[in-house]
Amino acid sequence: MNSHKAGFVNIVGNPNVGKSTLMNQLVGERISIATFKAQTTRHRIMGIVNTPEMQIVFSDTPGVLKPNYKLQESMLAFSESALTDADILLYVTDVVENPEKNMDFLEKVQKMTIPVILLINKIDELQKQFSGGRPDALLGDLVSRWHTLLPNAEILPISAKNKFGTDMLLRRIEELLPESPAFFDKDQLTDKPARFFVSEIIREKILLYYDKEIPYSVEVVVERFKEDEQKIHINAVIYVERESQKGIIIGHQGVALKKVATEARKTLEKFFDKHIYLEIFVKVDKDWRSSERELGNFGYRLE
16 A cells, blocks of 8 residues: 655744745645735635645745734734744745754754754845845855854745745655654645635735725724525625725725725635625725734634
8 A cells, every 4th residue: 555645734933934835835725815015914824735645734824923913912822822833834034044043943943853944045136235246155154154053954045926946845745754644635725725725815816906004003804795506796894903904995986995805806706716706895994903802703813
């Protein structure tokens, strides 16, 4: 009887280093929000890769940060939980990040006994970030600094956006996976329900189309998700913390909200491969980011 491999491969790192882009490349589906804005991922999101011989359960986590309010405490808890149940840890950095950033979290990674692969992402940006220097020499310096900080880690330069090094990374993960039966059904792509991805896609459009604090002050809840063979009817609510934010989200004569709804509907139709009927409402939930009760209602981890 042929052996079967399976394991949890958890992706961690500081904000905006490309964790979600990497996750999407490895899973082959658009599972995590990937935008240019930091602190995009708020939950821990699993993406599952299946073959007859193996199952890789990838887990994307929020960027590691010093929490300033209850929501960020929950995000940090998701990130730290990824250190406790991984079979393989992928620590993602990039070519501009200071390796000594967030040493508290890095010290926890240093103590891990499972395989750790350090990924230096965005190597395609080396030349333009450091004009005048030789990219190979600059990369060599980065590798040396990281080897000092994480001496037991394997180090792999990649460009998640351009798919450079990701095939090599997948092969190495396959080699390191432990023998185990599958943890999920072989036709399962993620541990999250459809409603979760609806709210994430709407939130992504808000991140793209609004400035400053607005994207980080909203939460999206799907109140109705009714599906048949040809179409899906969705009612969603965007929660904000202030009346003034509600006005900004809606915009003059509703133009801003209509743009979000239109762009979200287009993406949802691609995601589900069905016609989407989408209605979005905006409500005020004062200071929800600092309320344990509201965060619990929205599905955040409070420990």
